[in-house]
Amino acid sequence: MILRGTVIWTPALGRAEVRERAYLVADGPTVRGVFDQLPADCADKPVTDYGDALIIPAFVDAHVHAPQFLNAGIGMDDELLPWLNRRTFPLEARFADPAFADRAYRAFLNALWEAGTLRFCAFATVHARATWHLMQLAESAGFSGLVGKVNMDRNAPEALTEDTAASLAQTEELALRARSELRNIGFIVTPRFVPSTTPALMEGLGALVEKHQLPVQSHVDENRGEVALVRELHPEARSYAHVYDDFGLMPTGRTVLAHAIWLTDPEVELLREKRVLVAHSPQSNANLTSGIMPARRWLSAGLSCAVASDLAAGSDACLARHAACAVQVSKLNQVSHAEETALHVPEALYLVTKGPGCFAGFAQPSGSFEPGFRADALVVGGERAAALDELLPRTPLERLERFLYAGDSRDICARYAAGALMERPF
């Protein structure tokens, strides 16, 4: 793959590289680098020239609920716990039906493709069969990422409450099957959150994590009612986050925890020590009245962060909008807390590309154009943007900012996954 255009990427938080009329070169699925002149050995290779269009790394969604895509924009007047009971659980129960799951997951993957998200870390439902189907669909469509069968054996409606032993057996079976049959989609252990999983289930999952060296994803400190419930359920634990660690569900460098709004100091310390990837979903946090994650404070404390959609608590599939929302919410936070300096646009791009793309649970890093990264890219421009730029020319970084704040899938002209053009999956 050789693409020519205005190439932008963020090798570090807050540092944007901009190269106009440059070449992005990939050897097979892997980035070789960005060059001002075409390397000599590429002279006779075809170049796809996108003119003035921007070429940026494809988005990586570190926290998304695949079955909930059908609820996007619905039920936003509830807080977390009533929202789960009234909206989420009834929808997830439908995934016992393979035909329904097939249609819903195809629609979900099409939506991610449209939005420019080519890698993700997704929750499925408790249903092993439908989860495996989602993994196969995602693999065949050309995505990369991690998918987890949700585990729930308490505080859930009857239709979604699992038998503990069966839940563990199905989890192990899926993890092993994914390892032997899939290349780009891996399995991630997915206890929904502490209130949904008994100590016996968490202990069993922790043993599987250790035995097979699996990654883990879950939720932590999202909502005050939820935090109080965890304290009630686990008076023995030092904190909410410590419950996961106590059960072996926080493997170092292989854990994604969503939200992390109400972390205490010992929890910040624990998450840093375990190199947890914190998935920050400001749109979801606003929709469910959860609170404002102090992004600047967590980043300054050395936590690894990503901005994620949390579909369908976050109502938009496109991470461009969530990146802008993270900046907006950080500005509101700065008004109330002077030390909470706002995020800015290059940081926001990092948080939806390299930040999550380097999660060690993925086989190969993505989200940047440094050598060795998976060559996942978006071409951003097209007629809409060109018409505006003709009236009033903009710098590359202004055009990036406009895409994050006011653009959408209509502005994505092409998507490349692992060095190859990726067409609409279904």
Ligand SMILES: [Zn+2]
């Ligand atoms: Zn979530």
